[in-house]
Amino acid sequence: MKPRPFTQVSGTSSPDSDSCRRFDVAVRVHGVVKGSFAWKEGIEEGDSVLEVNGIPVEDLLDLNYLTASPPSEIRIIKKDGKRKRVLYTGGGDPLGIIPEPVKVKRCKNRCIFCFVHQLPRGLRQSLYVKDEDYRLSFLSGNFVTLSDLTDEELGKIVRYRLSPLYVSVHTVDNDLRRKMLGNPAARDIRELLAVLTEAGIQVHTQVVLCPGINDGDKLDETVSYLWSLYPGVSSLAVVPVGLTAHRQKLPPLKPVTKQIAEEVVTFVEERARKFRKETGWDFVFASDEFYILSGKKIPSRKRYGDYPQIENGVGLLRQFLESWRKLERRKLERLDGISAVVPTGRLVYPYIREFLLFYGQKTGARISAVPVRNTLFGDSVTVTGLLPGRDVLKSVMGRREEHLLIPSVMLREVGDRFLDDLTPQDLERETGKKVVVFEPDPEKFHRAVSQHRVL
Known part of the structure; x- marks a missing residue:
C-alpha cells in the first residue's frame, strides 16, 4: 500500500525550567529510518517521544496507534533536554521512528507446572x-x-x-x-x-x-x-x-x-x-x-x-507428513556419496527414522537418525526442541558420517545457540563434521542437504 501524502510543520522550543525533568511515560527512539519524516525533522536515536495529540506515549503500540490517522502533533524531548514539537499530517514518507523494544512485563504467578x-x-x-x-x-x-x-x-x-x-x-x-x-x-x-x-x-x-x-x-x-x-x-x-x-x-x-x-x-x-x-x-x-x-x-x-x-x-507432525508426501511426488537429484547423521528427540525418532529411510532410497544419500537422551532435563523430556548441545555432542561422537544435520528447533534462532549456550560451531569443532542447520520440514531438509553437500 502506498504511504499517505503529508505536509510538515515543526518548531523547536528553548529549554525551560523543567525541560530536563524525568518523564516516567515516554518512548525512547531506538532508530530513525533514513529519508523518513522523522529523519527530515532531525529526530535522532536517544530522543524520546512524550505525547501524541496530548496523549502520553508508553510504548510502540501507543505510538503506532496514535500516529495511524494524521494529523498527529508529536511532542519530543531531545537527548540534550530541549523540547520539540512536530506535526505529522500525512504524506509520501513514513513516520520513520523506530521505538525501543518493549520492556517486558514479568510474570508474578507461581504456576504449579511452570517450566x-x-x-x-x-x-x-x-x-x-x-x-x-x-x-x-x-x-x-x-x-x-x-x-x-x-x-x-x-x-x-x-x-x-x-x-x-x-x-x-x-x-x-x-x-x-x-x-x-x-x-x-x-x-x-x-x-x-x-x-x-x-x-x-x-x-x-x-x-x-x-x-x-x-x-x-x-x-x-x-x-x-x-x-x-x-x-x-x-x-x-x-x-x-x-x-x-x-x-x-x-x-x-x-x-x-x-x-x-x-x-x-x-x-x-x-x-x-x-x-x-x-x-x-x-x-x-x-x-x-x-x-x-x-x-x-x-x-x-x-x-x-x-x-x-x-x-x-x-499440527507440526501433520505438516511434516504433508511435506513428506509432496517430496514423494517429486523427482529428486541423486545424492550418492553423502553421509550424515541427524540427532533428534526420542518422541519423534520413529517418524524421522522412517523418513530418512525413504529419503535414502529416493536419493542415495546415507543419512541416519540418532535418538538423543536428555540428561539435562531428564528422561521424561523427549522433545527435540529441548535437547542441549552437550547431549547432542555425546550422541554423535565417534560416528563416521561426514555431516551433522541439526534441526533448527534445537536453537534459539537458526544458526544460533543451544539451550546450554553451545553453538553449532562448537559441535563442528569437537566432532570434525560439517554442521548444517535445517528447518524440520522434509522439503526444506532436502534443500539444505542438496545445497550443502560435500562429495
Missing part, C-alpha cells in the same frame, strides 16, 4: 525470563494468563484492537485456576474472556493438562465454556504438562502416561467431532505429543485449518 521453575542452573539467561505481557501475546503469539491485567490495559487491548491474543486458560474454575497459577488474586478468567470476545477480540486458548487436577470433568467444563464464546474464542489446544528432573520443593505432579494420552485424545476427538458437525471447525485440539504417546492416528490436514496453534505443537 521455568524446573530449569537447572547454567542455561542461557533468556530462558529464566517469565513474561506476562499482553503486548507480546499480540506481537509474537506468546501465551499469557491475563491474571494481573489492569483495567487500563484491558481498555487498551479493546481500543487498539489487539487481536488475536493467546491466553493460557488451564481451567475456567476460578478457584482451581488461582491454585494452579499460585496467584490468589488472579482475575476472573470467565469475565475477562467475555469482555474481550464481546469487544471483537479474537482469542486462541490453551490448557496445560495436569493429570488429576484439571482433566476429566474440569476439562469438560473448560471446553464447554470456551466453546460458548466461539467464534470469539477461536481455538483451544490441550497440551501435556512438561516435567523435568528438577522439581525439588515443587508441588508433586503426575506425568501424562499412554493411558491418559489415549483418554485425552478420545475426549478431544469426540468433542471436536460434535463442533465440526455444527460449524465445520474442530475448535479443540490435542497436541501432537498426545497423539504420539497414545499411538492414535494424526488428524488430516484439513482439520487443522490454517494451523492457528502450530507454535503450541498442534
